[in-house]
Amino acid sequence: MGAARSGRGRARRAGRGFPPHGVLRDAREQPVGRVPEKRVTRLAACSCGQLTVACAGEPVRVSICHCLDCQKRTGSIFAAQARFPRAAVTITGPSATWSRTGDEGTTASFHFCPTCGSTVCWVPDAAPDIIYVAVGAFADPAFPPPSVSVYDDRRHSWAFNAGDLPMEHWG
Ligand SMILES: [Zn+2]
Ligand SMILES: [Zn+2]
Numbered sequence: 001m002g003a004a005r006s007g008r009g010r011a012r013r014a015g016r017g018f019p020p021h022g023v024l025r026d027a028r029e030q031p032v033g034r035v036p037e038k039r040v041t042r043l044a045a046c047s048c049g050q051l052t053v054a055c056a057g058e059p060v061r062v063s064i065c066h067c068l069d070c071q072k073r074t075g076s077i078f079a080a081q082a083r084f085p086r087a088a089v090t091i092t093g094p095s096a097t098w099s100r101t102g103d104e105g106t107t108a109s110f111h112f113c114p115t116c117g118s119t120v121c122w123v124p125d126a127a128p129d130i131i132y133v134a135v136g137a138f139a140d141p142a143f144p145p146p147s148v149s150v151y152d153d154r155r156h157s158w159a160f161n162a163g164d165l166p167m168e169h170w171g
Contacts, residue, residue: 039057040056043055046113046120047118051092051095052093053090055089056089058144063083063147066155073100077156077159081134083133086129089133096112098112108122108132
């Protein structure tokens with residue numbers, strides 16, 4: 001038993017079983033918002049800016065995950081991540097790593113800034129040729145939207161209709 005298994009004995013999830021932190025390759029995967037000529041490079045960064053991740057080209061897939069571990073990792077009610085080929089991504093700056101095994105049984109190494117603690121990217125142990133980058137780390141409201149939602153059975157009831165809630169709006 002190597003890496004830190006969270007293994008709190010949660011029941012394995014039945015159903016479609018998209019492994020959000022693991023490896024999923026299917027024929028439907030196409031780069032989102034493909035740019036035909038100019039290859040865009042986007043920069044993701046931690047809160048303090050020391051750890052940066054430059055991503056060349058469009059993400060292969062953008063997804064959101066409602067699993068409880070992602071809720072804890074982000075402090076938000078769901079996580080959003082963009083998948084890139086590892087070769088398209090350049091990581092710069094200091095990072096610490098933490099290994100987490102998800103309910104689906106796959107382990108990923110999460111890279112976070114040792115100063116501010118933001119997780120910027122993670123790599124599935126079983127597929128070191130791909131990398132996930134936290135969409136929020138791009139700080140770009142125009143980033144391509146997700147096309148996949150996983151662990152919907154753990155979704156907060158208001159997650160998909162927050163705009164309909166009675167609340168004040170500022171900014
Ligand atoms: Zn930082
Ligand atoms: Zn998750």
